[in-house]
Amino acid sequence: MTTTRTAFGDLPTSVHTAIEEHTGPLLKTETIAAGFNSEISARVHSTAGTCFIKGLRTDHPRAWTQRREAEVNPYLRGIAPALLWHLEAEGWHLLAFEALDGHHADYSPGSPDLPKVVATLGRLGETPCPQIELRHAEQWLLGYVTNPAQAQLFAGPALLHTDLNNENVLVDDERALLVDWAWATRGAAWLDAGYWAIWLMAAGGHTPESAEQWAARIPAWLTCPREGIDAFAHANANMWEEIAGPDPDPWTKRMLDAARSWSAYRSAL
Missing domain, CATH: 3.90.1200.10 (Aminoglycoside phosphotransferase (APH), C-terminal lobe)
Known part of the structure; x- marks a missing residue:
């Protein structure tokens, strides 16, 4: 089942504010087309650097997969990108990972x-x-x-x-x-x-x-x-x-x- 995408810029202002508490002011975002499991998928540039953010609405049928990723990530050093932070705000659950060049x-x-x-x-x-x-x-x-x-x-x-x-x-x-x-x-x-x-x-x-x-x-x-x-x-x-x-x-x-x-x-x- 493919998940409908939401543009990063269309997230509520309060969600952007919550993100900036982790990243500092946002400078640029790039939508990522690949992948089937996220409503939000973007490479985000800020004053603190670059990260990859993915997310689902908290009432999405697969919202549990976001929490599963957050739980398993600490055990995947050298196998998966590191989880930098995650948050829930205004009905959204977001995960931020280290950005990879590849x-x-x-x-x-x-x-x-x-x-x-x-x-x-x-x-x-x-x-x-x-x-x-x-x-x-x-x-x-x-x-x-x-x-x-x-x-x-x-x-x-x-x-x-x-x-x-x-x-x-x-x-x-x-x-x-x-x-x-x-x-x-x-x-x-x-x-x-x-x-x-x-x-x-x-x-x-x-x-x-x-x-x-x-x-x-x-x-x-x-x-x-x-x-x-x-x-x-x-x-x-x-x-x-x-x-x-x-x-x-x-x-x-x-x-x-x-x-x-x-x-x-x-x-x-």
Whole structure:
């Protein structure tokens, strides 16, 4: 579900005042078009420097995702941009992150970004999962498996991102960082490598086999049983079938085709 955007300048004056208590006087704002989960998304320049601000109305159905991001961020040093501050004012909940100079990850075959993503997902796999409220992978995917018992293959103690859209991965000369932790989840450590494989195929140029070869560079992937990969591939195909519906837009159709392709590949092994 895409969220309608609100221009930063259209926020109530009282919200701008609350922001300036953290930033000092605002000098310039730049609207960010990428991303689906925020009503406000802007790069904000002020006398104190530059930050990235995202937000939702406090009565938005997904307002809880803002609080989830604020809760999980302290545990993501070196994996995600640091949260600088957050506030609630005049019916808005806003998060301010350090601004990054970089580009959205290029997932095409041969891209120099791919090893950086591997390194970051490897670090994430070594990060202890915080004791905060999170989705559980086995519960989230239960409705998409062939046999309910298969969902337990996705259970585990690891912290997962689960939404590895290339626009949620920012890359600079040295590293890749993961943004938009709205769907942070607790589950088996290898699942993010599996999610990434689908995004690689959807980007174009990657076969299921080559996508799995990239996934296999992430240490956690080597811990998953074959039956777990099979069940996960089939569950994602079912999930994207549901999301796509009878008349998907081109973006969703690309994801559906990738998930179907992977599921068929796993079935043929």
